[in-house]
Amino acid sequence: MKHLMSGNAALAEAAILSGCTAYFGYPITPQNELTEHMAKRMVESGGVFIQSESEIAAINMVLGASAAGARAMTSSSGPGMSLKQEGISYLVADELPAVIVNVVRGGPGMGNISPSQSDYFQATRGGGHGDYKTIVLAPSSVQELTEIVPLAFDLADKYRNPVLILGDGMLGQMMEPVDFDGLKRPGDYQKDYILTGAKDRPARSIYSLIFDAKLQEEHNWKLQRKFQLIEQNEVRYETYLTEDAEMIVVAYGMGARIAKGAIKRLRQEGLKVGMLRLITLWPFPAKVLQEMVDTVSEFFVFEMSAGQMVEDVRLALGGKANVHFYGRPGGVIPMPVELYRIVSRHYHQALSALSGK
Amino acid sequence: MQGRIHIDGERCKGCLFCIEFCPKKSIHLSEELNLKGYFVSAFDSGDGCNGCGICALMCPEVAIEVERA
Amino acid sequence: MTTYKPIYERPKLLKEAHFHYCPGCGHGIINRLLMEVIEEMDLADKAICVAPAGCGMLLYNYFDIDVIESAHGRGSAVATGIKRMLPDSLVFSYQGDGDLAAIGTAEGFHAANRGENITVIFVNNGVYGMTGGQMAPTTLIDQVTTTSPLGRNSNLAGHPVRICEVFSMLDGTAYLERVAVNKPAAVVRTKKAIRKAFQRQIDGAGFSLVEILSPCPTAWKMGTLEACTWVDEVMSKVFPLGVVKDVTRAADPGAADPGAADPGAMSATPRSEEAPCS
Numbered sequence: 001m002k003h004l005m006s007g008n009a010a011l012a013e014a015a016i017l018s019g020c021t022a023y024f025g026y027p028i029t030p031q032n033e034l035t036e037h038m039a040k041r042m043v044e045s046g047g048v049f050i051q052s053e054s055e056i057a058a059i060n061m062v063l064g065a066s067a068a069g070a071r072a073m074t075s076s077s078g079p080g081m082s083l084k085q086e087g088i089s090y091l092v093a094d095e096l097p098a099v100i101v102n103v104v105r106g107g108p109g110m111g112n113i114s115p116s117q118s119d120y121f122q123a124t125r126g127g128g129h130g131d132y133k134t135i136v137l138a139p140s141s142v143q144e145l146t147e148i149v150p151l152a153f154d155l156a157d158k159y160r161n162p163v164l165i166l167g168d169g170m171l172g173q174m175m176e177p178v179d180f181d182g183l184k185r186p187g188d189y190q191k192d193y194i195l196t197g198a199k200d201r202p203a204r205s206i207y208s209l210i211f212d213a214k215l216q217e218e219h220n221w222k223l224q225r226k227f228q229l230i231e232q233n234e235v236r237y238e239t240y241l242t243e244d245a246e247m248i249v250v251a252y253g254m255g256a257r258i259a260k261g262a263i264k265r266l267r268q269e270g271l272k273v274g275m276l277r278l279i280t281l282w283p284f285p286a287k288v289l290q291e292m293v294d295t296v297s298e299f300f301v302f303e304m305s306a307g308q309m310v311e312d313v314r315l316a317l318g319g320k321a322n323v324h325f326y327g328r329p330g331g332v333i334p335m336p337v338e339l340y341r342i343v344s345r346h347y348h349q350a351l352s353a354l355s356g357k
Numbered sequence: 358m359q360g361r362i363h364i365d366g367e368r369c370k371g372c373l374f375c376i377e378f379c380p381k382k383s384i385h386l387s388e389e390l391n392l393k394g395y396f397v398s399a400f401d402s403g404d405g406c407n408g409c410g411i412c413a414l415m416c417p418e419v420a421i422e423v424e425r426a
Numbered sequence: 427m428t429t430y431k432p433i434y435e436r437p438k439l440l441k442e443a444h445f446h447y448c449p450g451c452g453h454g455i456i457n458r459l460l461m462e463v464i465e466e467m468d469l470a471d472k473a474i475c476v477a478p479a480g481c482g483m484l485l486y487n488y489f490d491i492d493v494i495e496s497a498h499g500r501g502s503a504v505a506t507g508i509k510r511m512l513p514d515s516l517v518f519s520y521q522g523d524g525d526l527a528a529i530g531t532a533e534g535f536h537a538a539n540r541g542e543n544i545t546v547i548f549v550n551n552g553v554y555g556m557t558g559g560q561m562a563p564t565t566l567i568d569q570v571t572t573t574s575p576l577g578r579n580s581n582l583a584g585h586p587v588r589i590c591e592v593f594s595m596l597d598g599t600a601y602l603e604r605v606a607v608n609k610p611a612a613v614v615r616t617k618k619a620i621r622k623a624f625q626r627q628i629d630g631a632g633f634s635l636v637e638i639l640s641p642c643p644t645a646w647k648m649g650t651l652e653a654c655t656w657v658d659e660v661m662s663k664v665f666p667l668g669v670v671k672d673v674t675r676a677a678d679p680g681a682a683d684p685g686a687a688d689p690g691a692m693s694a695t696p697r698s699e700e701a702p703c704s
Contacts, residue, residue, distance in 0.1 A: 022511060052503070053536035060500035060533065064476070064507025068492050068515075072507070091495050133552040195492035195508065197515050199471035205486035207477070207495035361430055370449035372650045378610055395449070411610050413434040417454030418445055424430035 007076040007142045007171040008033035010178045011101060014149035016041050017074055017183050020099070022048040022065035022072040024058040028080045029113040030169035031103035033135055035075065037222060038087050055080035066096040067206050069194040071153050075101035079110050081119060082127065086204070089128030092223065093208030097156035099149075100134075101165045103172040105330025114331025115169035117255055119200055120173035120308035123164050124282040131220055133227045135153070135163040135234065136281040146183045148279075154186035159230060160193070166281060168304070170254045170333065183205030205214070228232045236279035241267065245274030247298040247324075247347050250289070252278040255303050255332070261336025262343055271347050273300075281309070286316035293320045299344055300324040304333065314337045359426040360408025362400050366421035371395040375412035375421060381405040384412060437461040437471055437610045439490045443653025446484060448555075450650025452640025453481055455607040456549060457488055459587040464491065466514070467624060474508055476501045476575050480522040481555040502537035505544045516627060518545040527587045534589070541598030541632040545623045548589060548635055551642035552661060559645035563587040563654075566664055571645070590637050590670040600632035602670040606639035608657035610666045631674060639665055 005013070012034045015023070023042050025035040035051065042049035043143040048065065052058040053303045065072040076084060081102045091098050104119045106112040121127075123136045135155050139148040152163040195204055210216040242353060243246055243349045251259040276292070278285055284306070299321055301310040306329040314323050324346045328334050361385075362373075369391060376384045377397050385396050385404035396413050400406070400421075408425030439461035460687045464473050468489055478486040479498035486493035489672045501519035509517040525546050537544060553571055554560040561578060564586050568577040570586040592600045601623055604614040616638055623634035633666040639661050641653035648656060 016448050022507065024507070050506065050510065050540070056500070057503040057506075057533050057536065060503035061507035061510075063500075064494070064504035064509075065498075065511045066507075066513035067476075067504075068508045070507075070511045086497055087500070094494075126547075195474050196496055196512060197472040197474060198490075198492050203490045203492055205493040205495075209483060209485055209495060226571065358432075359428060360433070368444055373452035374650065374654075377532040377651050377654075405533070408433050410434045414610055414613050417447065417449075417451055417458075419436050419440060419454065419458045419643065421434070422432065422436065425433045426428040426430050 001181060002177040004175050005176050005178050006033050006169060006173055007145065008103065008173065009037040010142045010145050011165070011167070012037035013140055013150060013180065014145050014183060015099070015153070016045050016047070017180055017185060018071070018150040018153045019185050019188070020047065020071045020073050020153065022062070022070040024052045024061040024065070024072070024074050026052050026055045026058055026080060028077050030105055030115070031077050031101070031171050032102070033172070034101065042198065043160050050081050053085040056087065059242040062243065063087060063094070063096060066091070066098050067094070067195050068100045068143040069191055069196065071097070071099065071157070075103065077105045078105045078107050081122065085122070089126070089130050089132060090136060090208060091162045092132040093130065094169060094206050095158055095160040096206070099152045099156055099165065100162055100163040101167065104168040105165060106329070111280065112331045113169060113255060115304065115333060116172070116329065116331045117168060117304040118306070118308070118329055120281065120303070120305060123166050124284070124312070132223060133282055134161065135159070135230060135283070136166050136279060138281050139171065139234065140165050140253050140256045142171070142174065142178045146178060146180055150186050155234060157186070157189040159258065161226065161228060164255050166253065169253050169331070182246065183347055186289060188307035205269065223321070231283040234280060235283050235285045235287070237285040238277040238279060240275040242274035242275060242292070243274065244272055245296055246272040246351065247300055247301055247343070248292060248296050249275045249300045249343065250309070251275060251302045252281060252309065258334060258336050258339055259302050262339035264342040266347070268345060271344060273343060273347060277293070280307070284312045284316065286312070289313065289316040291356065293317060297354070298324065298347070300326070300342065300346060302339060303327050306327050324350070358407045359404070360406035361402070361424045362406060362412060363422045364398050364400060365420040366391050366397040367393070368418040369397040370396060370418060371397060372417060374415040374417065378411050378415045378424060380409060380411060431674045434556050434610070437465050439465050441488055441490050443487045445488065445537070447645045449640055450643045450653060451481070452551065452607045452642070453549065454487070455613060456547065456638055457485070459613070462548065463624060464622045465704060467621065469624065472514065473518070474512070476508070476517070476519040478488070478521045478525040480525055482520050482522060482549060483556070485520060496604070498556065499528070500533055501525060502530060502533040502542070502544070502546060506537050506540070506542045509542060509544050510702060513543070513674060514683070516624060518547055518624070520547045520549070522555070523550050523552065523564040525560040527551045527589055533550060535596070535619050538593045538597045538633045538635070539596045541600070543627055543630055543632060545627050546635040547620070548637040549606065549640050550637050550665065551640040551645070552586070553641050553642055553645040555645050563679055564665070566660065586664055588665060591637065593635060594671040598633050599635070599671055601626045601634040601672050604637040604639070604665055604667050604670060606662060608639065608641055608654035637665070
């Protein structure tokens with residue numbers, strides 16, 4: 001059955017249907033509908049809801065709840081996400097599952113409440129201290145949330161690691177029809193590390209302070225092996241009209257929706273442009289890009305930022321193809337027609353350069 | 358009432374609490390050094406101790422166990 | 427041959443590890459009291475401790491119960507998350523004066539304000555021990571520390587913070603007492619306070635906090651016995667010992683007119699000249 005819901009509300013609903021039992025959050029635009037939906041539905045579904053006093057408190061409540069065995073979640077945007085970085089570093093170090101939603105807005109600083117993709121570095125490089133990674137999922141429609149959200153909780157439990165859902169203000173606020181009937185609640189994992197009171201078992205402890213440098217190194221390599229496993233197994237992406245493409249747009253989230261609109265126009269004029277839509281931003285789909293180089297030499301990166309994801313594309317391609325870029329930071333949302341004009345210009349320049357050789 | 362205490366010298370840090378607060382003055386600081394490098398408390402095994410347990414109450418290292426006859 | 431029977435033995439809930447604390451530090455006494463009380467109240471199966479950043483950060487090496495390390499200051503939020511998920515557990519957050527009165531004040535204040543059914547063990551030694559003796563929010567005026575080398579000047583650095591009194595203004599707090607571990611009678615009182623706080627938690631009374639004045643001979647640059655005397659002669663003049671608040675159930679803000687005095691609710695001796703607002 002279809003419901004007309006905002007992305008924020010649908011995200012919250014999908015979380016509850018995925019077995020989320022604890023939500024802690026602090027109001028910040030443009031994600032408040034998520035917190036508000038949780039305030040109502042979490043209580044109805046018998047879970048825990050607290051509007052915390054800050055985003056710092058929220059991420060630490062998530063840590064405590066996760067340590068006690070909950071499927072725990074928090075959400076925020078911009079400055080609030082910056083506040084959570086310490087907590088995320090601790091979650092990774094403690095190997096605790098959690099889902100953290102960033103409904104990205106314009107930045108830096110106070111920024112604005114307009115949609116943006118300017119937190120890519122923070123999300124994929126780890127905005128907190130230490131060597132670590134979090135899985136980053138980038139949904140691009142309200143309906144896709146019914147797959148992304150249960151996946152986030154599943155991966156978090158499976159790998160005992162926080163998972164970030166990187167949305168943006170447009171996805172959060174837009175209202176689209178969404179059908180939850182197909183949502184599969186992820187199965188429960190045996191958690192032999194959680195703290196529940198040491199009844200009939202030895203006492204457990206969860207901590208990340210390891211004074212001895214060699215033991216700390218060992219712990220780090222253990223985490224790195226986990227990240228390698230994730231890189232091998234959890235890459236996700238979608239291709240659109242790439243089979244005969246001479247130029248491939250690389251985009252994610254709302255950027256991919258705008259790009260799709262631009263590509264439809266380009267194709268009407270016979271320009272052979274396709275798109276690689278990233279679904280996992282980390283692990284980054286480097287391999288598929290490297291495979292595409294066999295047949296394509298022009299890649300066009302589009303993001304609503306001054307240029308962050310483009311660095312990962314350049315890294316993956318290693319100079320073996322040309323990388324074009326168009327970005328708008330600060331919460332500006334280009335129209336598909338605007339993107340179409342720019343891609344078209346680059347396309348023609350690139351192909352005439354090729355034929356001129 | 359006759360009391361007796363056992364001091365784990367290796368835990369002792371020579372903080373003097375047990376000595377200071379013992380109402381019977383039955384503990385003294387010895388000239389024995391433990392592995393940590395502290396002079397350790399030692400029990401005066403005589404008739405002084407009545408097993409009141411104040412030494413154990415005050416010991417921050419939980420180094421003292423108390424018995425009573 | 428006289429047979430002796432044991433009067434006092436090491437609590438079983440204390441692991442074999444030697445404490446890392448300085449000679450004469452109050453942490454060792456407090457650690458021991460906590461395990462004694464949990465053992466006596468038979469709560470080992472339910473107890474979960476949240477350890478801080480600070481000298482108290484290695485509690486998981488000493489306590490044979492479930493322990494989680496929290497980021498600096500966040501203990502009250504982590505404890506909230508745990509207790510909300512496991513309401514039948516005994517959750518206590520062990521925090522120093524930096525942890526609770528500086529970086530974690532918001533989390534502590536709001537856990538107290540929400541009436542979270544947790545206990546905070548607040549170890550107040552008026553200084554930052556772990557990091558080498560810097561000024562804390564609870565450092566006394568004129569007290570010399572590494573970041574107040576000329577003595578704490580209230581114009582520059584404000585006044586010592588009395589957490590119990592501040593938190594007593596919040597309707598969510600049920601039991602707040604300030605005690606000390608500098609001499610036998612005080613240690614006995616501290617143990618009773620810990621026991622009472624845990625009982626309050628079990629009874630679902632609301633937020634409880636035991637503030638424990640603890641000697642720190644190293645950072646105070648005193649001998650161990652001098653530090654104990656200083657707690658009596660100087661520190662407890664600024665941080666008066668005693669029950670600051672004791673209600674059997676934290677006030678339900680919906681029930682009574684917040685402006686009306688409720689003589690039955692507060693059995694505490696008011697600390698200041700003005701009665702706390704309620």
